[in-house]
Amino acid sequence: MDKEVELPETPNPGHLARCAQLAMVLEVAASPKPGNVDRDHDYPDTTFEHFLASAIGTYPVLEKAAMPQGVGVYSGVGALIHAAAKESSRWQRGGNTHFGAFTLIIPLLIAMGSNRAVSEIVEKTTSEDAVEFYRAFSIADVRIDSVPEFDLDESNSIERIQEAGTRLFDLMKLSAGHDLIANEWVTGFTRTFRCADLIREKAATMTINDAIVCTFLQMLAETPDTFIQTKFGREKSVEVSERAFEVISGSRDLDSIKHRVHEFDERLIREKVNPGSTADIIIGGLFVALVRGLEV
Amino acid sequence: MDKEVELPETPNPGHLARCAQLAMVLEVAASPKPGNVDRDHDYPDTTFEHFLASAIGTYPVLEKAAMPQGVGVYSGVGALIHAAAKESSRWQRGGNTHFGAFTLIIPLLIAMGSNRAVSEIVEKTTSEDAVEFYRAFSIADVRIDSVPEFDLDESNSIERIQEAGTRLFDLMKLSAGHDLIANEWVTGFTRTFRCADLIREKAATMTINDAIVCTFLQMLAETPDTFIQTKFGREKSVEVSERAFEVISGSRDLDSIKHRVHEFDERLIREKVNPGSTADIIIGGLFVALVRGLEV
Incomplete structure (x- = not known):
């Protein structure tokens, strides 16, 4: 099935x-x-x-x-x-x-x-x-x-x-x-469906915005972004994922790590490094989650 | 016609x-x-x-x-x-x-x-x-x-x-x-069509966000918001429009008055005063402007 x-x-x-x-x-x-x-x-x-x-x-x-x-x-x-x-x-x-x-x-x-x-x-x-x-x-x-x-x-x-x-x-x-x-x-x-599950799970205890951001960081930490890899090479994409891992490690919600997330955001923007493929997976995951009943 | x-x-x-x-x-x-x-x-x-x-x-x-x-x-x-x-x-x-x-x-x-x-x-x-x-x-x-x-x-x-x-x-x-x-x-x-004209006019020289915000302030300055009037009375709605007029007077773009706009925003939020009817007119105006070719 x-x-x-x-x-x-x-x-x-x-x-x-x-x-x-x-x-x-x-x-x-x-x-x-x-x-x-x-x-x-x-x-x-x-x-x-x-x-x-x-x-x-x-x-x-x-x-x-x-x-x-x-x-x-x-x-x-x-x-x-x-x-x-x-x-x-x-x-x-x-x-x-x-x-x-x-x-x-x-x-x-x-x-x-x-x-x-x-x-x-x-x-x-x-x-x-x-x-x-x-x-x-x-x-x-x-x-x-x-x-x-x-x-x-x-x-x-x-x-x-x-x-x-x-x-x-x-x-x-x-x-x-x-x-x-x-x-x-x-x-x-597989990643899209997993992403849908993560968003629905997180949305049970946080706002939909925070559930999306936390899922984004988690997916990015797990898998180097290939949009970054195409533009800047494999090494850079791995480094960004390692940094995403550091940012989310030990956290249970977005508020407790907001400072780290903002710092990470500013650094990537300064370097013009955008994890575009991870964003696409989030869209796919959100779509599946909404079809399956995620409520706004 | x-x-x-x-x-x-x-x-x-x-x-x-x-x-x-x-x-x-x-x-x-x-x-x-x-x-x-x-x-x-x-x-x-x-x-x-x-x-x-x-x-x-x-x-x-x-x-x-x-x-x-x-x-x-x-x-x-x-x-x-x-x-x-x-x-x-x-x-x-x-x-x-x-x-x-x-x-x-x-x-x-x-x-x-x-x-x-x-x-x-x-x-x-x-x-x-x-x-x-x-x-x-x-x-x-x-x-x-x-x-x-x-x-x-x-x-x-x-x-x-x-x-x-x-x-x-x-x-x-x-x-x-x-x-x-x-x-x-x-x-x-009448106001909806006028609002559409204002947005298109402003969007020629500023971002679409700023064109919307400036039109919102101008419409609010011109006419007291009846959503505010229903909640807080006529006097309050007139006062808010007078303040909107002060905020935009003498300005040609949003950047030059951003500080005043933020201050105005914070005050209204603190007082729970929201110009909801003016926002509705903006939606009507934006709709007409988009149908007539306003580009994003």
């Missing part, structure tokens, strides 16, 4: 899409979220408001993803991620806000909307999905370095995907070792 | 509903917004996150309101406000977050979705709308004192509305002198 079937009521596409919107909005609002955009921190070109507008603007794509599909029907994961990136960029001028998040929550929306396992959805992707995913890069202005086998700067990478019949799932397998999101695809979204 | 027809493209219900969601989210995020909940200030029982969840959760009602209707068709304003209050309370546990905002934006959504004048929509309301509007009070847990002729504590007020055939528009006429939202209904939403 797949984890996703644990639902409080029959999900409908509109309900699932609103849970996805709210997951993106609550994640970006949660503060202080070291190194990342939050209610009190903008990047120079990408602000809190850009994230809010992106989360709200993509509603129709999120709803479409959650429409029930028959088993075996082509789910269109790649096309939906492409459409979400496009719609996001129509609603805000801050560039890439949610590309990683869309790559996580769109398969989850498809799975939940059709009452299927998310692992089945991602395993059944085609080379058409891979092509659409690549096309989405340019819209989202994503700087990634995750699939050296298909260098994004090469104009013929799409042709090569088509000729070789490479599925999106195959590309994710190639990236799984150095990309947290790709790793979710090939491991049945 | 009515003001609402100035649209950048043919509006569709989903687009209009997302503009309404985003207006509610951007308004509550804008900070420092003296006396009100914002990204950095919660009330004891109603938090920033409650407002975010309410804005996102009400999507289907907002979309329904924006569905095209034929001229002369019963628009269901009262039932839609009732449904919005209900849906809002399903998504968050903070009580009344957006009742005033729904009362403003639902007629606007109906008007824009059907390419009709908002004054026509509100003038054509029926006593059925009035009954639905009264029923929504209890869900939203709204404390108001705006229609003494139909005392809300009297169990027979709904019967009296039905017997007298009192239209929702008639109730708004009775409240127009002491309720900013009711006043919008009977004056063709």
Whole structure:
């Protein structure tokens, strides 16, 4: 039995899409979220408001993803991620806000909307999905370095995907070792579901903001962030996780470590080090938690 | 020619509903917004996150309101406000977050979705709308004192509305002198449209956050807030507007008066004085501005 079937009521596409919107909005609002955009921190070109507008603007794509599909029907994961990136960029001028998040929550929306396992959805992707995913890069202005086998700067990478019949799932397998999101695809979204459990558990004894921030720190402490790794190398990402571990160790709530968290936040912002992949996992986890009944 | 027809493209219900969601989210995020909940200030029982969840959760009602209707068709304003209050309370546990905002934006959504004048929509309301509007009070847990002729504590007020055939528009006429939202209904939403113009004008030279805060202060300076008046009396609401006028006088941007704005904010929070009606007008204005092309 797949984890996703644990639902409080029959999900409908509109309900699932609103849970996805709210997951993106609550994640970006949660503060202080070291190194990342939050209610009190903008990047120079990408602000809190850009994230809010992106989360709200993509509603129709999120709803479409959650429409029930028959088993075996082509789910269109790649096309939906492409459409979400496009719609996001129509609603805000801050560039890439949610590309990683869309790559996580769109398969989850498809799975939940059709009452299927998310692992089945991602395993059944085609080379058409891979092509659409690549096309989405340019819209989202994503700087990634995750699939050296298909260098994004090469104009013929799409042709090569088509000729070789490479599925999106195959590309994710190639990236799984150095990309947290790709790793979710090939491991049945294990970290996302664990993140959902952590948020619900913490939200029983603290505010939703603090539950998100504490879960973020815990996930970051457990696994080096691959967005940092891509930009600054493995060593840096490991160092950031070690620091996150120090920050949370011995704490039971956010208040008791607020000073340390703020210091950590300021340091990462100064160094322009943002744990973006961990933030994406938080969005996925929040989405699952909301669908399963997390109350605001 | 009515003001609402100035649209950048043919509006569709989903687009209009997302503009309404985003207006509610951007308004509550804008900070420092003296006396009100914002990204950095919660009330004891109603938090920033409650407002975010309410804005996102009400999507289907907002979309329904924006569905095209034929001229002369019963628009269901009262039932839609009732449904919005209900849906809002399903998504968050903070009580009344957006009742005033729904009362403003639902007629606007109906008007824009059907390419009709908002004054026509509100003038054509029926006593059925009035009954639905009264029923929504209890869900939203709204404390108001705006229609003494139909005392809300009297169990027979709904019967009296039905017997007298009192239209929702008639109730708004009775409240127009002491309720900013009711006043919008009977004056063709003049302040809302003016607010939209102010936000767009300011957003040309400042961030969207600062444009919202400066417009909020300007609107508050111009007109005493009737939510404050209901709670603390006329004198207090006039005093708050005078103080808002002092805070903004001589300024051209938010940075130069930030110290004064923070001081004003702290004072209102300490006194538990929140200009809630002005915040509702800002939501209406933001909604109109977004539909007309305000970019995030």
